Amino acid sequence: MHVVIPYVVGALLFGLGVYGVLRRRNAILVLMAVELMLNAVNLILVTADVSLRSALTGVAIESWARPGSAAPGTGGVLALFVIVLAAAEVGVGLAIILQYYRMRKAVVLDDVRLDHEDEERVAG
């Protein structure tokens, strides 16, 4: 298989995520774009597991490429960790967005003002 295909797909998805984060004004859509970026990174991790492992078949075990007991499959493990991080990020991010919506009735990022935080204690 040609691993350049998933690499390029991951790069394009990351670019789309950057575009979405910069373009969107709704906070939920910004979170969706962040999810796209995290998935692009996951895809590149899994693809690197395939390509670099097969490129390193002749390398000695004490080489820099395989420190300690790390066997092939590391890219998948890292992708699992990134998925867990993304789940935690979405949970906390949505809690922030919903709390902000309850206080200010808006989810538009351009309207977020950070300079009058004393209102929180009455709004909460």
Added chain:
Amino acid sequence: MTVADVLLLALGAVAVGSGALVVTSSHLVRSGLYLVVSLGAIAGLYLVLGAELVAWVQILVYVGAVVVLLLFAVMLTRAPIGPSPDLDRPGLPAALIGGGVGFGLAVLFADAFHWVRYPYPEPGTAERVGEQIFGAWVLPFEVVSILLLSALVGAIVLSRPDIGARLAPEPTPPAPTPAEPPPAGPEQPGSERPGPDTDDAKAAGLAADETEADQATDATKGAQA
């Protein structure tokens, strides 16, 4: 071009196309549904690349939980059903930066990994991934579990207004709980009329518990003041 290449190309095209629709669609709900398509195509890519467990975890966690959570938030913020006109900023700088990042990385990868055939990976079964996680990666695994727990607690604390709320300067006794304690979830409606982008049909159905929450909020305010 082998079968794996054709599959990779097709799934990659689906992923990138629906990802582009996620960031350009003017319907909030449709963005979430296109995100489902994109994440599903990426799960298919994982399957072709031999990472079987990652693919199923992707389906379970992303498609099953994260997207549902996002759509739930879309509903709770009372997003309009139709297209939203004011969803985007002016697009030129975003297109420049995003396109620059995307195509720059794509050119970099295409230059680094030319059109070279790599051997198929042996399928990474769950057994091997388990040996990896509980062998070489057991410490990061535990740290991630602590992070998940703290994220859970943090989300609960954030969505409950009676925890960690800054009180008035004079010391007051702890606020007596109002008649209807606010639920732990973030779905408590606010005290004012919904935003200008909400249609009245949805707001009418929620008017009853809005007044209830209004009284509860007033009780909390009075107790804290």
